[in-house]
Amino acid sequence: xxxxxxxxxxxxxxxxxxxxxxxxxxxxxxxxxxxxxxxxxxxxxxxxxxxxxxxxxxxxxxxxxxxxxxxxxxxxxxxxxxxxxxxxxxxxxxxxxxxxxxxxxxxxxxxxxxxxxxx
Amino acid sequence: xxxxxxxxxxxxxxxxxxxxxxxxxxxxxxxxxxxxxxxxxxxxxxxxxxxxxxxxxxxxxxxxxxxxxxxxxxxxxxxxxxxxxxxxxxxxxxxxxxxxxxxxxxxxxxxxxxxxxxxxxxxxxxxxxxxxxxxxxxxxxxxxxxxxxxxxxxxxxxxxxxxxxxxxxxxxxxxxxxxxxxxxxxx
Numbered sequence: 001x002x003x004x005x006x007x008x009x010x011x012x013x014x015x016x017x018x019x020x021x022x023x024x025x026x027x028x029x030x031x032x033x034x035x036x037x038x039x040x041x042x043x044x045x046x047x048x049x050x051x052x053x054x055x056x057x058x059x060x061x062x063x064x065x066x067x068x069x070x071x072x073x074x075x076x077x078x079x080x081x082x083x084x085x086x087x088x089x090x091x092x093x094x095x096x097x098x099x100x101x102x103x104x105x106x107x108x109x110x111x112x113x114x115x116x117x118x119x
Numbered sequence: 120x121x122x123x124x125x126x127x128x129x130x131x132x133x134x135x136x137x138x139x140x141x142x143x144x145x146x147x148x149x150x151x152x153x154x155x156x157x158x159x160x161x162x163x164x165x166x167x168x169x170x171x172x173x174x175x176x177x178x179x180x181x182x183x184x185x186x187x188x189x190x191x192x193x194x195x196x197x198x199x200x201x202x203x204x205x206x207x208x209x210x211x212x213x214x215x216x217x218x219x220x221x222x223x224x225x226x227x228x229x230x231x232x233x234x235x236x237x238x239x240x241x242x243x244x245x246x247x248x249x250x251x252x253x254x255x256x257x258x259x260x261x262x263x264x265x266x267x268x269x270x271x272x273x274x275x276x277x278x279x280x281x282x283x284x285x286x287x288x289x290x291x292x293x294x295x296x297x298x299x300x301x302x303x304x305x306x
């Protein structure tokens with residue numbers, strides 16, 4: 001778009017404006033665009049890796065919690081003492097179930113991911 | 120605008136090469152604007168990269184209420200302005216004495232007619248531009264070098280059109296006064 005001459009009414013500006021238009025335009029280095037695209041893809045791949053790690057981390061966490069609860073409650077259950085609230089076995093079972101669900105979710109995330117970028 | 124839509128859709132669909140194409144189309148404007156604002160080659164590279172990464176990150180939010188070029192220019196301007204604010208550099212304040220470098224005060228009009236007059240004038244114009252505050256420098260770049268219209272510059276910079284016109288008027292006067300001998304000012 002050509003600038004509106006009304007915005008530049010002083011005739012003494014003509015030479016200045018011509019000189020401004022002749023100034024060199026600083027240019028980005030060659031491959032700047034390609035390097036940026038590569039960087040964007042690497043970042044997306046790293047973000048994918050992070051997202052894939054979440055189900056595995058949850059599976060491990062739930063499994064550890066379930067195991068800890070069972071280990072803690074086992075002596076009381078063995079002796080038939082109601083030392084723990086009766087819902088403890090239920091909680092342990094729920095945690096184990098969550099761990100069992102999170103594990104396959106992690107596996108699905110690994111196998112259904114889009115093809116990886118070569119690094 | 121249709122081209123913008125096609126390109127944006129391709130980038131959002133993670134089509135290979137689409138983002139590089141978008142960068143190639145707009146890197147000239149972004150580089151020129153940022154370079155003129157920050158006046159430092161290394162900072163320019165980093166800020167241009169940051170601007171385009173932000174473009175990529177926010178592209179899904181682009182609503183086509185302006186040209187893609189304007190939107191990208193807006194992001195580049197705000198990235199450069201934030202960088203200058205962090206460095207506590209004044210964005211607009213004119214220093215009337217800045218640029219009164221003896222090297223700029225070419226008094227011999229014969230020089231202007233000499234063989235290298237154009238190169239010399241360009242060199243002095245670059246120096247005079249560098250002595251301006253970042254925002255007026257950006258406005259002169261966008262209006263006179265990139266030849267964008269005032270409404271588009273207003274969207275990019277977020278400044279009112281009247282303010283832009285007054286900056287342009289004042290900046291041209293400053294440059295004209297400083298470079299009068301080189302430009303062969305008839306006044």
